[in-house]
Amino acid sequence: MADLSAFPITSRWPAKNPDIIQLYSLQTPNGVKISVALEELALPYEPHYVSFATTDQKTAEFVSLNPNGRIPAIIDPNGPDGKPIGLFESGAILLYLAEKTGKLIPADAAGRYETIQWVFFQMAGIGPMFGQFGHFYKFAADKVANNSYPVERYRDEAKRLLSVLESRLKGRQWIMGDEYTIADITTFPWIRGADIFYGGREVLDYAKFPAVMDWLQRCIARPASEKGLNIPVKPA
Structure with a gap:
């Protein structure tokens, strides 16, 4: 043991x-x-x-x-x-x-580094920017009620990042093409979260990113996602 x-x-x-x-x-x-x-x-x-x-x-x-x-x-x-x-x-x-x-990562060196760059894209971009959007849009809305700048700044940056992801996913099943990788796993919970946690679907214009939306549903529908998204369970 x-x-x-x-x-x-x-x-x-x-x-x-x-x-x-x-x-x-x-x-x-x-x-x-x-x-x-x-x-x-x-x-x-x-x-x-x-x-x-x-x-x-x-x-x-x-x-x-x-x-x-x-x-x-x-x-x-x-x-x-x-x-x-x-x-x-x-x-x-x-x-x-x-x-x-x-x-969950390509075996060849070029594919490995390409995957890692998309992981970093989420870690350095989507995560922080979506998080700041959610903070000001939902959790600190009362504090910025008379100042639209914080919400607009992070809303616009989040939409820009969605457009980058949209371009990447057009004609692709997954971020790396036919192979589901850690690039998908690191990214899709944030796209999902901006909707279910922040209520940001409409203000972030999700409908304008059809490739992202289709990809998101594929990610969520995977059996491992259906289970993993509900772990850990809050103790009774």
Whole structure:
């Protein structure tokens, strides 16, 4: 049995099975990336619910694994050289899982780097800009009621990013063509989230991006997505 005692986070979220991947997450766009990927890869894992309501992500135990205090994070008891490894940042975790299994990323070097660039496109563009749009459009609407600039700025940038994705997806099943990859997994939860969490479908003109919308439905309809999008479950 793997010894995870070197990871203080396991004292707050004990591992029932320390021999499998431990996932510390929540059903946010960033969080579900990892549960969806783990389901796609059929890797056994144990999800732990990190409550924002009680600021679990700011506790000393969580910060010991992710000093940035954000979900998701994982511990893989079977890391490089057979030793446990802890990781944070959803893009880094996706790349790690893809390279660990040799799946969800092209085997050739050119395809691998092309996939990584689209992962970075989401991490550096879609995630932050959609997140800022959602913050000002929904969660801080009362604070900017007399100043339309923040919503307009991030709305317009989010739409610009959607247009980039639209151009990429025209004539393609997935971002990388015929192969479903971590580029799709890192991106689609944010397009979905801007709709279901922020109510931004109309203001972001989703109907003007048909290739993105068709791709989004293909992503959501995958069996691994249907399961992973609902993990972790809030404890009763």
